[in-house]
Amino acid sequence: xxxxxxxxxxxxxxxxxxxxxxxxPKKGRKKKSAAGDAARAISSPWASLAAIIIAVLWTIxxxxxxxxxxxxxxxxxxxxxxxxxxxxSQYTLENYRQALAPGTSAxxxxxxxxxxxxxxxxxxxxxxxxxLAAYAFAWMPFPGRDALFVAVFALQIVPLQVALIPLLxxxxxxxxxxxxxxxxxxxxxxxxxxxxxxxHNFMRELPAELxxxxxxDGAGHVTIFFRILLPLLTxxxxxxxxFQFLWVWNDLLxxxxxxxxxxxxxxxxxxxxxLSGSRGSAWYLLSAGAFISMIVPVAVFLALQRYFVRxxxxxxxxx
Amino acid sequence: xTSHVLVEVAGKIPEPLLRxxxxxxxxxxxxxxxxxxxxxxxxxxxxxxLFKGRTGxKFQGVLFVGPAIVLLAFGLMYPAxxxxxxxxxxxxxxxxxxxxxxxxxxxxPELLLVLRNTAIWVILVPFIATGVGLLYAILIDRARxxxxxxxxxxxxxxxxxxxxSIIWKFVYQYKQTSRPQIGLLNAILKALGFETQQFLxxxxxxxxxxxxxxVWIQAGFAMTVLSAAIKAIPDEIIEAAKLDGVQAFKMFxxxxxxxxxxxxxxxxxxxxxxxxxxxxxxRTMTGGQFDTSVVANEFYNQSFRxxxxxxxxxxxxxxxxxxxxxxxxxxxxxxKEA
Numbered sequence: 001x002x003x004x005x006x007x008x009x010x011x012x013x014x015x016x017x018x019x020x021x022x023x024x025p026k027k028g029r030k031k032k033s034a035a036g037d038a039a040r041a042i043s044s045p046w047a048s049l050a051a052i053i054i055a056v057l058w059t060i061x062x063x064x065x066x067x068x069x070x071x072x073x074x075x076x077x078x079x080x081x082x083x084x085x086x087x088x089s090q091y092t093l094e095n096y097r098q099a100l101a102p103g104t105s106a107x108x109x110x111x112x113x114x115x116x117x118x119x120x121x122x123x124x125x126x127x128x129x130x131x132l133a134a135y136a137f138a139w140m141p142f143p144g145r146d147a148l149f150v151a152v153f154a155l156q157i158v159p160l161q162v163a164l165i166p167l168l169x170x171x172x173x174x175x176x177x178x179x180x181x182x183x184x185x186x187x188x189x190x191x192x193x194x195x196x197x198x199x200h201n202f203m204r205e206l207p208a209e210l211x212x213x214x215x216x217d218g219a220g221h222v223t224i225f226f227r228i229l230l231p232l233l234t235x236x237x238x239x240x241x242x243f244q245f246l247w248v249w250n251d252l253l254x255x256x257x258x259x260x261x262x263x264x265x266x267x268x269x270x271x272x273x274x275l276s277g278s279r280g281s282a283w284y285l286l287s288a289g290a291f292i293s294m295i296v297p298v299a300v301f302l303a304l305q306r307y308f309v310r311x312x313x314x315x316x317x318x319x
Numbered sequence: 320x321t322s323h324v325l326v327e328v329a330g331k332i333p334e335p336l337l338r339x340x341x342x343x344x345x346x347x348x349x350x351x352x353x354x355x356x357x358x359x360x361x362x363x364x365x366x367x368x369l370f371k372g373r374t375g376x377k378f379q380g381v382l383f384v385g386p387a388i389v390l391l392a393f394g395l396m397y398p399a400x401x402x403x404x405x406x407x408x409x410x411x412x413x414x415x416x417x418x419x420x421x422x423x424x425x426x427x428p429e430l431l432l433v434l435r436n437t438a439i440w441v442i443l444v445p446f447i448a449t450g451v452g453l454l455y456a457i458l459i460d461r462a463r464x465x466x467x468x469x470x471x472x473x474x475x476x477x478x479x480x481x482x483x484s485i486i487w488k489f490v491y492q493y494k495q496t497s498r499p500q501i502g503l504l505n506a507i508l509k510a511l512g513f514e515t516q517q518f519l520x521x522x523x524x525x526x527x528x529x530x531x532x533x534v535w536i537q538a539g540f541a542m543t544v545l546s547a548a549i550k551a552i553p554d555e556i557i558e559a560a561k562l563d564g565v566q567a568f569k570m571f572x573x574x575x576x577x578x579x580x581x582x583x584x585x586x587x588x589x590x591x592x593x594x595x596x597x598x599x600x601x602r603t604m605t606g607g608q609f610d611t612s613v614v615a616n617e618f619y620n621q622s623f624r625x626x627x628x629x630x631x632x633x634x635x636x637x638x639x640x641x642x643x644x645x646x647x648x649x650x651x652x653x654x655k656e657a
Contacts, residue, residue, distance in 0.1 A: 142380025
C-alpha cells in the first residue's frame with residue numbers, strides 16, 4: 001500500500017486548482033484568500049503558534065530517528081537522542097557503514113539494488129503501455145471503445161488484494177515465482193487503470209485540430225503519437241511517473257507477496273520491515289536502514305514536487 | 320490450453336533471463352526486460368503502421384489498447400473473479416460451495432475485532448488527517464515561508480509506510496520507568512511523573528497509536544489539496560465580503576468552507592479508501608498482534624501464514640465491497656458539483 005493516492009476531481013475543479021498550485025510562490029504574486037484572512041484576523045500570534053506546534057509535531061519524530069542513526073550503538077540504547085547534542089563525540093557513520101557493508105547478513109546494499117532494479121522497469125512499462133492505450137481511447141475510433149474505456153476506468157477501484165493470490169499461482173506455474181518478472185508485471189498491471197485514465201484526461205485537453213492538421217499532412221497514428229503527442233505529454237508523463245516511482249519504491253505488499261524475503265530479489269522495504277520484526281531493538285541498524293530506504297524517494301520528491309502536485313490534483317484512484 | 324503452452328515456453332527460458340544473483344546480472348536482467356519491452360512495443364507500432372485508411376484505423380485502435388487490455392484481463396479481472404469464487408469454497412478455498420468464510424467473518428470474535436479495528440481506522444483517520452491538514456493550510460496561507468512550512472508536513476508522503484512505521488516505533492519505544500528513556504513519548508511521560516507505557520502492546524491504546532502514524536502521513540496530502548482549493552477562491556468574493564464587514568469566523572464558515580467543499584469530499588473519501596486498505600503500518604509495527612489487526616493485514620496473515628486461502632479471499636472481497644460505497648458517494652458528489 002502506498003501513502004499516495006492521486007484523486008478523482010471534477011475536471012473543472014482540478015483545472016482551477018492546477019493553475020493555482022505553486023509550492024514555491026514568487027514574491028509579490030501571492031494570492032489572497034479568505035481563510036488566510038480569517039486566521040490572521042482571529043489573532044495572528046495564536047495562529048502562528050498553532051502552525052508552529054503542528055510543524056514541530058510533524059517534524060520531531062523524523063529528526064529523532066535521523067539523529068539516532070548517527071549515534072554510537074551504545075549511546076542509542078542508554079540515553080535519549082535529545083541528550084546527544086551536548087556530547088558530539090557519540091556521533092558516528094558506523095551505523096550506515098554496517099548497514100551497507102556488503103557480505104554481512106545485516107547488509108542492506110543488495111536489497112537497495114533490488115529496489116532500483118524493480119523500480120525502473122515498473123515505472124517505464126506502465127507509462128508507455130498506458131500512453132498508447134490512452135491515445136487510442138482519446139483519438140482513435142474503434143468498435144467497443146467507450147465500453148472498454150469505462151471498464152478500464154472502473155478497474156481503478158479494485159483493491160489489488162483481490163488479485164494477489166491467483167496471480168501468484170499463475171507466476172509460480174509459469175516459472176516466474178520469486179523473480180523480478182513477477183513484480184515488474186504486477187506493478188505494471190496494477191498501475192494501468194490509473195495511468196490510462198490520467199494520461200487520457202491530459203490527451204483529451206489537446207486541441208483536436210492539432211491531430212486533424214497532422215492527418216491532413218498525411219501523418220499516421222504512429223507518427224502523431226511519437227512526434228506530436230509524446231512531447232506535449234511530458235508534464236502528464238512526469239506527473240504519473242513520479243507517482244508510480246514513489247509507489248513502487250515504497251511498496252511493501254506486492255513485493256512481500258510475490259518475492260517473499262528472498263535476498264536475491266526482495267526490495268529494501270521488505271528487508272527493513274523484516275528487521276523491525278526480527279531485530280526490533282537493533283536501533284543502530286533500523287534507523288540507518290530506514291533512512292537509506294528513504295533518501296532516494298525524498299530527493300526525487302523534493303526535486304519534482306511541482307509535477308507531483310499537478311498529478312495529485314488531476315485524478316483517479318489506485319490500489 | 321494457452322496456459323499449458325505458456326508453462327512449456329516458460330520452462331525453456333534460460334535461468335539468467337529469469338533470476339540473477341550478482342549485481343551485474345541484476346542490471347543485465349533489468350536492461351534485458353526494458354529492451355524486450357521496447358521490441359514488443361516497436362512491433363505493435365510497426366504492425367499498426369501497416370494499416371491504412373479508415374478501416375485500418377479500427378485495427379490500429381485495437382492494437383494500441385490491446386497490450387493494456389490483455390494485461391488487465393490477465394492480472395486484474397481474471398484473478399479477481401478467481402478470488403471471489405475461492406472465497407465461497409470454505410476455509411482453504413478449495414472445498415465445495417459454502418458461505419462459511421463470510422459467516423465466520425461476522426461471528427468469530429477475533430475477526431469481529433478486526434472489523435471493529437478497521438472501522439475505527441476508517442472513521443478516525445480521514446477526519447483527523449483532513450482536519451489537521453485544513454487547519455494547517457489556513458494557518459500558513461500567505462504566511463512567510465509558506466513553501467517551506469508546507470514541505471515539512473508534506474514530506475511524510477514521500478517516504479514509505481515502512482519507514483514511517485520505524486520512525487514512530489522509535490517514538491513509542493518502551494523502557495521501564497526507572498531506566499533512562501530512549502523513546503520520546505515515554506520520556507515525556509516520565510518527565511511529567513507518569514509510569515511509562517507499552518504503547519504498541521496495551522490494547523486498545525495501541526490501535527490509536529498506529530492510527531497516529533497514518534494521520535501523520537495523510538495530513539500532508541489533505542493540506543496540499545485543500546491549500547490549492549483555498550487559493551482558488553476568487554479574490555472578488557473575498558473583497559466583497561470584506562467590504563460588507565463579514566467577520567473572520569463567518570468568512571470561514573460561509574465563504575471558505577462552501578467553496579472548498581468539493582475538494583474536502585475528495586480528500587476525505589480518498590484518505591478513507593487508503594485507510595481501508597492499510598497494511599504496511601500494522602504489519603511493520605505490531606504484525607497485527609495485541610488486538611491491532613485490520614482487514615488488509617488479516618487478509619495477508621490468513622492467506623500466507625495460516626493457510627486459510629478461502630478466508631483470506633473473503634477478506635479481500637470484503638475490502639472490495641467496502642470501497643464501492645465510498646467511490647459511489649464520491650462520484651455522486653462530483654456530479655452534484657459539476
